[in-house]
Amino acid sequence: MATLAPNSKKHKVCIVGSGNWGTTIAKVVAENTAQHADLFEQEVQMWVFQEQYQIPKDSKHFDEKNDKGPQKLTELINGLHENVKYLPGIPLPKNIVANPDLVDAVKDATILVFNLPHQFIAKTCEQLQGKIVPYARGISCIKGVAVSESGCELFSDSIGQKLGIYCGALSGANIATEVAQEKFSETTVAYAPPSQDSQQPTPAGTPGASPKGSQLDLTKLNDGVKGAKSSGKVNLTPLPSEYPSLHHANVKKLFHRPYFHVHLVNDVVGVSLGGALKNIVALGAGFVDGLGWGDNAKAAVMRVGIMEEVKFGKTFFGDSVQTETFTEQSCGVADLITSCSGGRNFRCAKMSVKEGKPIGEIEERELNGQKLQGTSTAYEVNSFLRKVGKEKEFPLFTAVYLILEGKHKPEEIPALLNADA
Ligand SMILES: NC(=O)C1=CN([C@@H]2O[C@H](COP(=O)(O)OP(=O)(O)OC[C@H]3O[C@@H](n4cnc5c(N)ncnc54)[C@H](O)[C@@H]3O)[C@@H](O)[C@H]2O)C=CC1
Numbered sequence: 001m002a003t004l005a006p007n008s009k010k011h012k013v014c015i016v017g018s019g020n021w022g023t024t025i026a027k028v029v030a031e032n033t034a035q036h037a038d039l040f041e042q043e044v045q046m047w048v049f050q051e052q053y054q055i056p057k058d059s060k061h062f063d064e065k066n067d068k069g070p071q072k073l074t075e076l077i078n079g080l081h082e083n084v085k086y087l088p089g090i091p092l093p094k095n096i097v098a099n100p101d102l103v104d105a106v107k108d109a110t111i112l113v114f115n116l117p118h119q120f121i122a123k124t125c126e127q128l129q130g131k132i133v134p135y136a137r138g139i140s141c142i143k144g145v146a147v148s149e150s151g152c153e154l155f156s157d158s159i160g161q162k163l164g165i166y167c168g169a170l171s172g173a174n175i176a177t178e179v180a181q182e183k184f185s186e187t188t189v190a191y192a193p194p195s196q197d198s199q200q201p202t203p204a205g206t207p208g209a210s211p212k213g214s215q216l217d218l219t220k221l222n223d224g225v226k227g228a229k230s231s232g233k234v235n236l237t238p239l240p241s242e243y244p245s246l247h248h249a250n251v252k253k254l255f256h257r258p259y260f261h262v263h264l265v266n267d268v269v270g271v272s273l274g275g276a277l278k279n280i281v282a283l284g285a286g287f288v289d290g291l292g293w294g295d296n297a298k299a300a301v302m303r304v305g306i307m308e309e310v311k312f313g314k315t316f317f318g319d320s321v322q323t324e325t326f327t328e329q330s331c332g333v334a335d336l337i338t339s340c341s342g343g344r345n346f347r348c349a350k351m352s353v354k355e356g357k358p359i360g361e362i363e364e365r366e367l368n369g370q371k372l373q374g375t376s377t378a379y380e381v382n383s384f385l386r387k388v389g390k391e392k393e394f395p396l397f398t399a400v401y402l403i404l405e406g407k408h409k410p411e412e413i414p415a416l417l418n419a420d421a
């Protein structure tokens with residue numbers, strides 16, 4: 001068979017997920033595929049977990065005389081060019097196609113952007129096994145960690161391993177609605193592609209630079225638990241030369257907008273961990289704010305939180321993670337600040353303390369189907385820390401878990417952070 005000329009094909013992009021952030025990233029990406037028509041096919045597929053949705057009476061789309069009752073969300077998105085349930089009020093580019101069929105949505109896609117609540121990713125990947133092109137590349141926008149019997153894993157790694165592809169990560173101080181409204185923000189994309197993808201070298205001195213991705217650091221901890229897992233061991237199918245290389249400059253073109261500034265790094269571990277762990281810290285910040293303890297208390301929780309994030313990375317992922325990713329990049333301290341100011345985890349934790357109600361009840365009432373990630377991440381991280389006998393070394397993560405479990409009260413946070421004194 002004749003080989004096609006280099007760059008004769010374009011990358012096809014699928015967004016796997018369509019919630020508040022999933023739809024926002026679909027918008028960002030669709031604006032860029034339209035702008036960079038030399039690199040990307042214009043149409044962006046967006047997989048939607050199908051549901052029936054009734055347009056609310058206060059929506060500008062509600063028409064009392066012609067109301068059809070609950071309709072398929074995909075039909076509403078494609079007809080109105082708006083995700084009326086998860087991103088209401090934001091017009092979407094017409095080159096986004098909402099598709100309820102996961103396998104059809106990913107067909108021929110060479111770039112898969114994973115963006116759905118972390119509790120659904122394992123099942124989604126199972127459905128994708130054997131259904132994607134073998135040389136596809138992934139970017140995970142998921143903020144969470146996967147904890148199983150065998151250890152604590154990053155979603156970029158677990159997706160990569162389950163699907164046999166390379167997967168990077170995108171994370172930053174990015175409250176979805178603000179990004180969707182095109183208010184200025186920054187994000188961090190970690191992409192350390194296998195060398196054959198990159199005809200153009202990634203910038204020298206980039207934190208975490210390692211073309212093979214992150215390396216497993218700890219293999220033997222107490223209890224026979226393997227510790228933190230990180231792959232870089234997938235047998236990758238090379239990207240055919242007909243496709244434009246996915247070096248940093250081209251990956252940037254997929255996400256960077258005038259209102260959404262992208263910084264490329266190679267530290268996939270740091271970017272993934274920052275996004276996951278700050279959700280636990282945001283719950284802690286919400287607890288103390290709910291008590292009316294003011295800004296100093298919140299700042300204290302945030303300071304301890306960023307230190308625990310770095311310590312978690314260094315303890316379990318060693319040299320694969322760069323401290324600078326937490327202290328200098330949007331995915332680190334900046335995400336902590338925004339999440340502890342206006343994020344869903346922060347807001348729901350605060351309401352839960354103020355109203356004296358379980359946080360799950362607040363989530364159900366306030367979020368219209370959106371999902372908190374901090375609560376499950378707090379449990380998952382705690383189960384990992386318990387297995388490796390290191391709960392006490394992460395007093396804030398442990399305190400948040402104990403409060404969620406009802407074993408301690410938010411008022412006890414200072415004592416829990418000072419247990420050794
Ligand atoms: N919303 C935000 O401001 C930001 C969220 N993130 C992260 O992005 C990831 C995705 O979050 P969002 O898009 O905001 O989701 P979301 O919180 O809006 O969740 C709703 C989504 O979950 C889907 N869903 C419900 N049940 C499902 C099932 N059984 N299987 C598959 N999907 C199902 C719904 O269809 C919907 O698309 C999370 O890890 C979150 O931490 C990151 C940055 C900002």
Ligand SMILES: O=C(CO)COP(=O)(O)O
Nearest residue numbers: 172173174175343344345
């Ligand atoms: O990740 C976020 C902002 O960067 C959003 O955080 P929440 O999920 O708490 O809303």
